[in-house]
Amino acid sequence: MVVLPPLDLKVSRMTNQSTSIESKFNIANSPVTSHCFDGISFYLKRDDKLHSHFSGNKARKFAALLDCDDKKITTLVSYGSPQANSLYSLAALAHLKGWQLEYYVDRIPAWLEASPIGNYLGALKLGATVSSVSQQLNMPNIHPSDYILEHRNLDDSCLYIPEGGYFDWAAAGIEQLANEILEWKSNQHIEKLTVALPSGTGTTAGFLAHFLAPNDIQVLTCPCVSGKAYLTEQISQLVGKESLPTILELESKHHFGKLYQQDYKIWQRLLSQTHVEFDLLYDPMMWRCLLPWIESHQNSELLYIHQGGLLGNQSMLPRYQRKYPALTQE
Numbered sequence: 001m002v003v004l005p006p007l008d009l010k011v012s013r014m015t016n017q018s019t020s021i022e023s024k025f026n027i028a029n030s031p032v033t034s035h036c037f038d039g040i041s042f043y044l045k046r047d048d049k050l051h052s053h054f055s056g057n058k059a060r061k062f063a064a065l066l067d068c069d070d071k072k073i074t075t076l077v078s079y080g081s082p083q084a085n086s087l088y089s090l091a092a093l094a095h096l097k098g099w100q101l102e103y104y105v106d107r108i109p110a111w112l113e114a115s116p117i118g119n120y121l122g123a124l125k126l127g128a129t130v131s132s133v134s135q136q137l138n139m140p141n142i143h144p145s146d147y148i149l150e151h152r153n154l155d156d157s158c159l160y161i162p163e164g165g166y167f168d169w170a171a172a173g174i175e176q177l178a179n180e181i182l183e184w185k186s187n188q189h190i191e192k193l194t195v196a197l198p199s200g201t202g203t204t205a206g207f208l209a210h211f212l213a214p215n216d217i218q219v220l221t222c223p224c225v226s227g228k229a230y231l232t233e234q235i236s237q238l239v240g241k242e243s244l245p246t247i248l249e250l251e252s253k254h255h256f257g258k259l260y261q262q263d264y265k266i267w268q269r270l271l272s273q274t275h276v277e278f279d280l281l282y283d284p285m286m287w288r289c290l291l292p293w294i295e296s297h298q299n300s301e302l303l304y305i306h307q308g309g310l311l312g313n314q315s316m317l318p319r320y321q322r323k324y325p326a327l328t329q330e
Contacts, residue, residue: 032303048310101127205219225256279308
């Protein structure tokens with residue numbers, strides 16, 4: 001198994017020079033557009049426009065791997081949900097690099113296996129192999145990550161990627177994003193800027209906060225997958241505790257993947273007012289946290305980072321439409 005060396009974040013490597021990531025695959029310099037939502041003006045960093053297959057926060061996390069020139073590597077190995085954004089992004093990365101993606105999940109729902117859709121279908125079309133540990137491999141009591149590390153027999157041809165891109169090498173692509181934000185801020189002559197984005201593992205928000213803190217730019221996020229304490233610990237382990245993002249929370253517990261009427265409503269309003277489609281799984285919770293915060297922080301311009309992940313809407317949206325048909329007809 002190829003092990004990526006840890007990166008030293010103590011010395012910032014931020015420069016204005018073009019990287020090979022940018023010149024070779026153009027995974028950089030996404031446009032910024034301006035919008036108004038519920039009477040609030042904000043800017044939107046369109047990372048959904050980075051690449052036709054490789055976009056959003058996962059493209060930033062995995063961007064450094066595009067320049068990995070280890071000739072021994074032939075296979076990416078990772079795990080997660082069969083509808084995870086990271087599945088499609090890793091499949092796209094493998095496709096661009098000429099590698100094979102092996103992706104392990106606990107189980108694949110029968111309906112999804114019978115009628116593939118969204119990230120799962122997109123990954124299969126790009127040549128990914130998605131295997132269910134509990135069903136196809138008949139190991140119901142083992143986590144996919146444990147299966148990979150204990151039973152897959154990883155060798156030097158395999159590059160193992162933790163779930164969701166929670167690893168040191170994500171720093172390079174996110175540092176590129178931070179550079180773009182700083183250059184745009186300077187060109188727009190913005191004095192005070194706040195950057196907002198939702199979090200799963202907290203990788204993107206954590207590294208962004210690390211790289212932007214020296215320039216007095218606050219990063220806001222919210223814990224979509226678990227609570228504030230868990231997200232704080234995740235980010236601290238990855239980037240340290242010196243420059244954590246500000247973590248916003250809803251008043252009531254928000255369960256990841258569960259359908260909430262408030263989430264669907266705010267997603268519909270965003271689409272209607274901005275004419276931009278957002279991710280249904282992460283972005284609604286962030287905006288629900290963000291709107292009350294903005295009311296008491298009117299002295300800063302807001303830049304929201306589009307998370308990509310729109311293929312996931314192909315499966316999420318029908319679920320919402322079935323559960324809330326009256327809202328769908330409005």
